[in-house]
Amino acid sequence: MPEETVVFARKASGLVREMSWWDILLFTIAGPAAGGMTYYSVKMPGLYPGGSMVLAFIIGGLVWLPPVLCIAAFASSFPRSGALYVVTSRVLHPMFGFIPNWIYVIGGGCGMAAGFILYQGFIPIASSFTMAGHIGGAGSGLQGTGDWVGKPWNRLIITMVFLVILWLIELMGIGRLKWVMRAIIYIPLVVTVIALILFLVKDGKASFDSIYGAGMAAKVQALAQDKGIKDSMVSLWSGTSGMLLSVFWAYSALEVTSFVGSEVKTPRTSFLRGMIIGWAAVCVLYVGNAWAAGFSFGTSFIRDYSFLYYNYQGDLDKVLQSGTVHTAVSAAPSIPFYASMNGGVAWLAVVLGLGYFFWFLNTSMLIWMAGIRGVFAMAFDRQLPLGLAAVSSSGNPTNSAHLMGVFAFAGVWIALMDSLGTGWANNALALMDFGALYFIWPMGLAAMFLPYMRTDLFEKSTFQYKWAGVPVISIIGAVTFCVGTWMMFNVGLELATTWSQLLTTFMLVAGLILVGFMYAKNRRDGIDPTKIFTEIPPA
DSSP, X not given: OOOOOOOSSSSSOOOOOOBOHHHHHHHHHHTTTTHIIIIIHHHHHHHSTTOXXXXXXXXXXXXXXXXXXXXXXXXXXXXXXXXXXXXXXXXXXXXXXXXXXHIIIIIISSHHHHHHHHHHTHHHHHHHHHHHHHHHOGGGOHHHHHHHHHSHHHHHHHHHHHHHHHHHHHTSOHHHHHHHHHHHHHHHHHHHHHHHHHHHHSOHHHHHHHHHOTTHHHHHHHHHHHTTHHHHOOOHHHHHHHHHHHHHHHHTTTTGGGGGGGGBSSHHHHHHHHHHHHHHHHHXXXXXXXXXXXXXXXXXXXXXXXXXXXXXXXXXXXXHHTTTOTTOOOOOOOHXXXXXXXXXXXXXXXXXXXXHHHHHHHHHHHHHHHXXXXXXXXXXXXXXXXXXXXXXXXXOOHHHHHHHHHHHHHHHHHHHHHHHTOHHHHHHHHHHHHHHHTTHHHHHHHHHHHHHHOHHHHTTSSOOOEETTEEHHHHHHHHHHHHHHHHHHHHGGGOOSHHHHHHHHHHHHHHHHHHHHHHHHHHHTTOOHHHHTTSOOOO
């Protein structure tokens, strides 16, 4: 008898099932819990005076619930690497799977974003060291350390060192990687609880005055009034809606755990339990941090300090230096910055900054991990070169890890250029925002039509319930499609320059050229590319 043709890259993925539902829960929490909680909570009120970050995070969490349910349903029903790509490409069309996955793993939610977020993670360290210096006095040297870390080119050096370390860690199999991730997830969770307690038990303005001098908090707010914050105020809804794009992006990375479907021990229950509890935990962390900081310092002070820092930093520095800390340089507003003031101890300020840095480290590692599996999934389907589906003896897609590392380095440079205020960095950031959220609407579309276009797959899914004769997965998919389309209308506005549009187009065309090359190669090798997408790939 003739040998059976191997349709996929090989008969088995080579990945190892090592993860439990607890890992899914931790990864779901750690994926998005970085900039949204650390910065946006106290930064955005100054950029959109009148808006409410608490309300924005509540709206964002509710908006993200249908996509999370959709992701959990796909990952639990078809536990494969890149589950969203796998299902979408089988239900709709291979290109409906490839395009969102390609722009997500390369340009949006993974490759470049991993380096960008790691670079941004050193900002809370800089601000916490600066605050520690203000608390400890000029002789401590801590403010100088904060100022040094806060300089863009110095952060580049540190980030590059850390990136190499992360690259090596990502080459470990998931069996070892999960233990590293568990350790560095528990640390920031504990530190975040400490920060929340400090917000609840201390008067923030009194803490500010105890460091900078009596009446300094009032002087900061008076300066904001002099600089016209009253004229910048907008209505609650206008301000909150202006914050939503950043909030949508802040919740992204909830989906990263779906990319490790082939490495979860009991996927049919682990994804549903871990992702839904994880989503709720992220909502609580986001809302809790934003509310607690405002409770301690007052929402108007949070707003005024951010307004001054991002618009009149020189004037803010002069006010701070007129108090008891004559060498004070204003630090970027962040949750550890405010919590450090309430702590009132230099070493605690450093611990808080380092603890919140671990949220960024977590996110960077997890989206890098997701990108590796996303590339692997496309290569396993023969849409990308087969070498990217190669797996090491430890069960790690090595070549895909290296590819993500290259794009992570690019992301670090984009972060540097953004810190330096260069215009072209905004074009790259527009691509990243677009790519991070683009996958939602096609995923919703696939969920809508799964029971009708691929009844064979629907019969194997975990979501076979019906309401009034309509499959629940179709209802969730319809809502997810609406959410994804709304997000695209918002994020598409960022692609406003010719260069951002050309960059996005080039990214897409480069991927499609690779697919065209692979389709031609598959035909030459006697493999029908369309047959690949009639089946779910082997585990």
